[in-house]
Amino acid sequence: MTFITTVLVFTRVNNLTTPKAKDIKRILLFIMGNMNRHIFNIQFEKNKRNFECSKNDSILEGGLRHGLAMRYECSNGTCGACKAKLIKGSVKKSKHHDYALSKDELDDNTFLMCCYSPKSDIEIDVDLIGDVKSIPLQKIQVKIKDIHFIGDDMAIVSVRTPRSKTLQFMAGQDVELSFKGMVSRYPIASCPCHAIGLEFHIRSLKEDEFSQAIFSKSIKTKSKLDLNGPKGVFVLKELSTKSMVFIAWDSGFAPIRSLVEHEFSLEMPNPVYFYWAYPATDSIPYFDNYAQSWSAVMDEYHYQTIACEFDRSSHNDCHKVAKQIYDSLNHQIINQSEVYICTPAEVLIYLGEMLLENGLDESQLIASPI
Numbered sequence: 001m002t003f004i005t006t007v008l009v010f011t012r013v014n015n016l017t018t019p020k021a022k023d024i025k026r027i028l029l030f031i032m033g034n035m036n037r038h039i040f041n042i043q044f045e046k047n048k049r050n051f052e053c054s055k056n057d058s059i060l061e062g063g064l065r066h067g068l069a070m071r072y073e074c075s076n077g078t079c080g081a082c083k084a085k086l087i088k089g090s091v092k093k094s095k096h097h098d099y100a101l102s103k104d105e106l107d108d109n110t111f112l113m114c115c116y117s118p119k120s121d122i123e124i125d126v127d128l129i130g131d132v133k134s135i136p137l138q139k140i141q142v143k144i145k146d147i148h149f150i151g152d153d154m155a156i157v158s159v160r161t162p163r164s165k166t167l168q169f170m171a172g173q174d175v176e177l178s179f180k181g182m183v184s185r186y187p188i189a190s191c192p193c194h195a196i197g198l199e200f201h202i203r204s205l206k207e208d209e210f211s212q213a214i215f216s217k218s219i220k221t222k223s224k225l226d227l228n229g230p231k232g233v234f235v236l237k238e239l240s241t242k243s244m245v246f247i248a249w250d251s252g253f254a255p256i257r258s259l260v261e262h263e264f265s266l267e268m269p270n271p272v273y274f275y276w277a278y279p280a281t282d283s284i285p286y287f288d289n290y291a292q293s294w295s296a297v298m299d300e301y302h303y304q305t306i307a308c309e310f311d312r313s314s315h316n317d318c319h320k321v322a323k324q325i326y327d328s329l330n331h332q333i334i335n336q337s338e339v340y341i342c343t344p345a346e347v348l349i350y351l352g353e354m355l356l357e358n359g360l361d362e363s364q365l366i367a368s369p370i
């Protein structure tokens with residue numbers, strides 16, 4: 001469509017005679033809209049949700065990027081887990097692997113989301129993962145891409161899954177990592193929208209052999225680990241309209257980062273309050289800048305650090321730590337919010353009790369010990 005034709009179509013559609021200055025912006029937006037049909041709207045028939053997908057991405061990639069809990073396994077057309085039915089619009093094949101579908105399914109407009117991209121706005125019928133029980137336990141061999149040490153006792157470990165076997169999980173869940181018989185369970189610190197790259201925040205602890213192998217460099221970049229998971233039910237209440245309060249102790253930041261970034265990708269408008277408690281002997285929490293940077297992408301984001309009396313090298317009074325955290329919270333906000341807590345188990349028990357005694361309903365409390 002030429003510029004002149006586009007202007008004529010626009011003026012006719014909008015009952016305009018001669019476009020005036022005030023209409024110029026609308027005309028330009030209209031033109032750009034037509035030139036920009038690289039992005040299409042994908043509407044889910046059942047779930048009444050939608051997302052935008054580039055014509056260059058598979059519909060599966062587009063959905064995952066927007067934080068949607070899509071069912072998938074292989075991402076290359078062999079397993080059939082990502083089946084969907086096309087209700088309206090058209091799609092184009094980007095990978096030639098349709099043999100996971102029967103002839104009846106093909107005749108019925110069923111297609112594989114990992115093998116097709118949108119050619120127009122489309123409507124599809126697909127089941128999203130409803131809860132953690134619908135995600136199968138997976139065993140995947142992953143490779144360490146990078147280990148970044150912060151100080152003497154914190155390691156940020158990035159791993160990659162094979163492209164053909166990414167991990168299906170919900171934000172906030174954890175996995176077991178094993179290496180030569182050493183096994184430990186860690187929360188995933190990254191969002192499911194980047195399923196090929198997973199991040200873990202691992203504190204050096206004497207009783208954790210796996211962490212010791214990282215700090216002694218027996219586990220290093222390019223080491224292969226066995227991953228088993230996902231596990232746990234510390235996941236986001238995606239349909240809640242309440243504010244969200246996140247309370248982390250030290251590396252309890254990891255699953256909370258996954259939840260908050262999942263919340264961004266879902267474009268949830270809920271206000272977020274993040275309290276990060278840490279030992280006062282550290283000058284700041286280990287990813288303080290990162291937690292501060294969320295204010296640039298969220299309209300209503302409040303971040304507060306809580307320095308607690310705590311000595312990593314000896315036994316601590318967990319009741320006292322829980323009370324310090326409790327005293328720093330805004331209780332008016334807390335009682336009207338979904339409250340996600342990730343702290344050591346003893347702190348969690350005391351803190352949970354205090355919050356419930358102060359009027360928080362049990363259904364608003366989502367907790368996971370680290």
Ligand code: FES
Binds near residue numbers: 072074076078081114
């Ligand atoms: S994810 Fe396996 S066929 Fe699409």
